[in-house]
Amino acid sequence: MTERNALCWCGSGKKYKHCHLAFDERIAGMKFNFFRGQVRPPKKIINNEKDIEGIKKSGVVNDGTLDLMAEMIRPGIDTETLNKAAHEYIVSHGAIPACLDYEGYPKSVCISINDVVCHGIPSKDTILKEGDIVNIDCTTILDGYFADASRMFMIGEVSPAAERLVRVTKECMELGIEAAKPWHYLGDIGAACGSHAHKNGYSVVTDLGGHGVGKAFHLEPFVPHVGEKNTGMLLVPGMVLTVEPMINEGTYKVTTDKKDGWTVRTKDHKLSAQWEKTILITETGTEVLSS
Numbered sequence: 001m002t003e004r005n006a007l008c009w010c011g012s013g014k015k016y017k018h019c020h021l022a023f024d025e026r027i028a029g030m031k032f033n034f035f036r037g038q039v040r041p042p043k044k045i046i047n048n049e050k051d052i053e054g055i056k057k058s059g060v061v062n063d064g065t066l067d068l069m070a071e072m073i074r075p076g077i078d079t080e081t082l083n084k085a086a087h088e089y090i091v092s093h094g095a096i097p098a099c100l101d102y103e104g105y106p107k108s109v110c111i112s113i114n115d116v117v118c119h120g121i122p123s124k125d126t127i128l129k130e131g132d133i134v135n136i137d138c139t140t141i142l143d144g145y146f147a148d149a150s151r152m153f154m155i156g157e158v159s160p161a162a163e164r165l166v167r168v169t170k171e172c173m174e175l176g177i178e179a180a181k182p183w184h185y186l187g188d189i190g191a192a193c194g195s196h197a198h199k200n201g202y203s204v205v206t207d208l209g210g211h212g213v214g215k216a217f218h219l220e221p222f223v224p225h226v227g228e229k230n231t232g233m234l235l236v237p238g239m240v241l242t243v244e245p246m247i248n249e250g251t252y253k254v255t256t257d258k259k260d261g262w263t264v265r266t267k268d269h270k271l272s273a274q275w276e277k278t279i280l281i282t283e284t285g286t287e288v289l290s291s
């Protein structure tokens with residue numbers, strides 16, 4: 001227990017009574033339903049003002065990288081050229097590409113085409129062609145703070161079916177973010193993402209999901225993109241997490257490439273799409289920190 005006049009546990013440098021005392025009392029007064037998996041958020045994932053500023057600045061570089069990708073992407077370009085440009089952009093802004101060497105991942109961004117769900121490895125031999133749908137997922141570390149986002153790109157003219165998948169997947173992410181409210185529960189996000197996907201005849205990948213992010217790449221909580229309202233971790237101001245639904249035309253089942261150990265594909269080789277933003281839970285709703 002922090003003493004009223006002691007410094008707050010969040011590291012703000014303020015007295016506890018002027019910082020997170022009311023917050024702690026609110027949580028202490030709540031009933032958590034075990035059968036709904038309701039849990040308190042751990043203190044270590046609550047960010048203070050300084051942390052939030054740090055993640056925001058990292059997000060500016062991350063968004064700039066994705067903007068550069070948007071300018072460069074075209075039919076005929078190989079994905080290693082995009083990777084190299086992203087790497088140089090991040091480094092020239094005093095930042096570090098988080099993906100490079102992350103658990104042995106060999107490149108600075110992930111580029112995932114058509115049936116590739118995520119973690120596609122850029123290569124000189126992978127050439128984008130008219131009709132492809134492509135996700136570029138980028139994570140930047142600036143002054144120790146991580147920001148993580150991904151966007152879909154349609155190469156030239158794509159089929160109406162592919163276009164619909166890309167659009168509905170973006171709507172799933174947006175509805176998930178709208179459902180993320182302080183003093184509500186994590187399951188609300190998955191309930192919103194999942195019901196929109198299912199209503200449109202799509203499946204939702206469950207083996208992978210969103211995550212807490214900020215002072216590290218992947219923090220608590222795991223963010224499922226299916227679920228039930230009022231279940232899981234309590235969402236509170238200061239939490240930073242990603243919403244990044246992976247939505248499939250066919251089965252939700254995925255396989256990881258045995259040779260490269262990274263590339264995740266749909267089991268039936270039907271199309272998959274993904275959009276990702278890093279969001280902050282605020283006193284009143286959410287703020288986007290990277291997109």
Ligand code: MF3
Pocket residue numbers: 098099100102103105109110119137138139148242244276
């Ligand atoms: N950026 C991905 C995410 O959204 C993680 C990529 S890990 C990598 O969580 F090693 F493949 F880069």
Ligand code: CO
Pocket residue numbers: 137138139148149150276
């Ligand atoms: Co990402």
Ligand code: CO
Pocket residue numbers: 148210211242244276
């Ligand atoms: Co992520």
